[in-house]
Amino acid sequence: MDRTLFLERIRRRLGDVKPPPVRIPHDWASEIDDPVARFEQELDAVGGKVHRFRGGPTADALAPILQARELPAVLIVRDGVPEDIEAAVTRSGGKVRWWPDASREEVTSADIGVTGALWGVAETGTIVVSSSPPSGRAPSLLPPVHVAFVASERIVPSTAELFRRIASMTELPSNLVLITGPSKSADIGLELTLGVHGPAELHVVLTA
Amino acid sequence: MSDTHDYSKGFGARAAVSLGRPGLHDLVSEAVDRQSAARLQALESLDDPEALRDLAAEIRDDALARLDERLASLAANWEAAGGTVFFAADADEARSYVADLATRTGAKTAVKSKSMVTEEIGLNAVLEQMGVEAIETDLGEFINQVAGDHPSHIVAPAIHHSKADVARLFSRLSDEPRDEDAQALTGFARAYLREKFLSAELGITGANFGISEAGALCIVSNEGNARMCMSLPPVHVAVMGMERVIGTWDELAVMLALLCRSATGQKITQYVSLLNGARRSDEPDGPEESHLVIVDNGRSNLLGTRYSSALRCIRCGACLNVCPVFRQTGGHAYDPVYSGPIGAVINPLMKGTDEAGELAHASTLCGACTAVCPVRIPLHDLLVYLRQEYARESAPATERAGYQVWARAWSNGRRFAWFSRVGNRFGRIMGDRVGTRLPLPLLSRWTRPGRRLPSFPDKAYRDERKGAGG
Amino acid sequence: MTHERQPKKVILFPTCLVDLMFPDAARAAERVLGRAGCNVDFRAQAVCCGQPAWNSGHVEAARRVARGTLEALRGAEPIVTCSGSCTTMIQHYWPELFEDTPLESAARDVAARVREFSSFVAELISLLPELRSARVVTYHDSCHMLRGLGIKDAPRDLLGAIDGLELREMEGSERCCGFGGTFSIRYPELSCAMADEKVDDAASTGATTVVASDIGCLMHICGRADARGVALEGRYIAEILEGSMEEGVP
Secondary structure, three states: OOHHHHHHHHHHHOOOOOOOOOOOOOOOOOOOOOHHHHHHHHHHHOOOEEEEEOOOOHHHHHHHHHOOOOOOEEEEEOOOOOOOHHHHHHHOOOEEEEEOOOOHHHHHOOOEEEEEOOEEEOOOOEEEEEOOOOOOOHHHOOOOEEEEEEEHHHEEOOHHHHHHHHHOOOOOOOEEEEEOOOOEEOOOOOOOEEOOOOOOEEEEEEEO | OOOOOOOOOOHHHHHHHHHOOOOHHHHHHHHHHHHHHHHHHHHOOOOOHHHHHHHHHHHHHHHHHOHHHHHHHHHHHHHHOOOEEEEEOOHHHHHHHHHHHHHHOOOOEEEEOOOHHHHHOOHHHHHHHOOOEEEEOOHHHHHHHHHOOOOOOOOOOOOOOOHHHHHHHHHHHHOOOOOOOHHHHHHHHHHHHHHHHHHOOEEEEOOOEEEOOOOEEEEEEOOOHHHHHHHOOOEEEEEEEHHHEEOOHHHHHHHHHHHHHHHHOOOOOOEEEEEOOOOOOOOOOOOOEEEEEEEOOOHHHOOOOOOHHHHHOOOOOHHHHHOHHHHHHOOOOOOOOOOHHHHHHHHHHHHOHHHHHHHHHOOOOOOHHHHHOOOOOOHHHHHHHHHHHHHHHOOOHHHHHHHHHHHHHHOOHHHHHHHHHHHHHHHHHHOOHHHHOOOOHHHHHHHOOOOOOOOOOOOOHHHHOOOOOO | OHHHOOOEEEEEEOOHHHHHHOHHHHHHHHHHHHHOOEEEEEOOOOOOOOHHHHHOOOHHHHHHHHHHHHHHOOOOOOEEEOOHHHHHHHHHHHHHHOOOOOOHHHHHHHHHHEEEHHHHHHOOHHHOOOOEOOOEEEEOOOHHHHHHOOOOHHHHHHHHOOEOOEEOOOOOOOOOOOOOOOHHHHOHHHHHHHHHHHHHHHHOOOOOEEEEOOHHHHHHHHHHHHHHOOOOEEEEHHHHHHHHHHHOOO
16 A cells, blocks of 8 residues: 555544653663673573673683584684684684585575674673674574674673664664574474574673 | 364364363373463562562553554564564464465475464465465474374473374374383484475465564563574564563563463473574574564454453463363364464454354353453453344344343342242242253253252242342 | 440431342341441441343343432441342442443442442451350452452451351362353353362362352352252351351350
């Protein structure tokens, strides 16, 4: 239907008296004392895993994740992750595939995807990944394991605060995704199952 | 257990089919009890959930009062970000738009994430007709599709299927025996659907919210299938009911907090995707085209009426989970798409009372729905209003006459006293046979399913009470 | 001290179902109110709140029935009503039912004076004589009373004030029993399926008495239990109180 007609049809049904504009109080979300600790606690509660990383070789942070798999193919975004990550993966016997240079076959068959994240949210244990370079959409979605590096200082207390940050972005990407733990479902017999379509494991490496 | 309910018949007949289905009540009641408990627990994590519900109702009312402006700016901002918008007045226009897209892009396979509005407009049937394989990828909807079935719950569409049903269905689909192991069955679905995601030319999703100031859509999922549908195929189309727009990101934070808690008892779903138009030129992946279809299809019938609060609905399903009727029947007894109290309200309104008016009676008016609605829709009051329309326009003449006779007897103390004497004497003589032997349909409907009448007293209270004056 | 108090004037509105079919319940309410220091008036022209018709969408019939009751209930006294559901009808829906009619302000006045029995008596609990009973009971929250009036504690406070009485809460006490007035006739099988769950929940507490503040629910729950051969007797809350005043059973 023509847009003008569609909207006109609506306008005719609405009265002229409008309610006053809604004011959203700034502080409706609970206060949070220690955002990093809370982030860890919340993500843990939904089945994600937090690794605190206080510097040193990245291999130390990645070792527990990489060692759980045999010679994993690791899809890594070019920026937003530690510079020594390639060495860390190779040392554990993994194969590095760089995003977005890797072929479609290399992307779809990767065992682990590694990205950065724009923010973390303490209240919910959420990380936010953008479709803008370097991350894009696939590395946090297709592989069965997703590893995200997030700077502790990027953890905001609440989703309310997160949306204020998003509102003040000068340019939105085509897709921001808030990720809170591994993919899950309870559609079969009400049993919780992981990794339905997205990753079955989510590791967040908190960097200082 | 595919849906064998006959939607040309009344609610009572469909409810009877549901009641006669072994195991259905246990499946449904376990699922709704679990979701209700999770909801209560999740609300505890909010400082003041009641105040937030007030705020959410206000946010939705504000959007509805300015719906034309909100939609215009949503569309303009979506287009400014490279997306395409189509306004569909009805189901046919919406279906045709998506069908044309499929034709133009030469789609052979379309992957869909869970979307009630696409169920409402009957999109799959049209795509199938033109030879496009439309695959439901939400695990619950996928199970329903394999079973040839409708969703039986707005949020958890396959609660009427047991794990054994799923094992049987997936065995049939794959020609291989499958164990009743939820994780293994999920693994099968993951592998099966992953291929579809990677080969589909068209991705179809719904939208939970449109954010007008940003020209953005918010789409929630737990499985990640919605992300696949909007990221992998070269063309993505989001179909959104026109009422699902709100103003700002700040408002979204409030709505999201309540939607997730009310629907599944989560503080937030695993994935919340925020979309803004089409893939940017510097972005490494994503679809080449991003379409938004905004659907009216009877929603504007509610605008500016005493039913407009029903358009606040964010499809969380909390009202289904607490409904004592839904608990017995599941969703299929109501409607193939929208069930439970909200379905009983919006189906008659969107389709016209003649077609679905009986649904308004599919409630005891217990008010449990109203008590949990995150956007404070007075659901049970709206059902009463709908019954008023029904009584005026569609009720059988015998019903109307019956109420007139009753009103005459009950509107006067003396007539009531006379009735009570005659009625009680009759009842005492006949006992329980009053329900089975006498041509009194009201009484026989009381006793028919196995329900005894109380014993009739010697005298009504008013006759006992001495000196009862007027 | 209590006997020195000026008797409090109240109107007892039994409601049509209680009046017609359950006079014992109305009598019990009358006696309990009397023992709580009330002078209990009855208005014979007050028959019904009109709810059966209102809930079915027949507004004119509802108004016609409610009008007589409204006229009869005029005055200044509290109107104590033997049904949470009918109290809700009067309190919440009469102002709407009589909106834009000459009776609108009278309806608002009655709506402000109407009180559900148990919540009214709970405030006078200290005036009641010693209450004793050896009963084991379970309590069913009727929907309109719980969600329409927000009354959950008052009947429990009353039961709790009865020495020796044991209240065993049932699973899902807040869930509708499936009566729903005309719903029980419109969809009998569904209504009974709903009752079955309530009967099972009540019976599994081990109590053989189910107490409620709405007799419609009890008629439905116990009518079903009876047909199934489940031992479950229904008692209106006033009957339990009255029995506890007289029984004095250790």
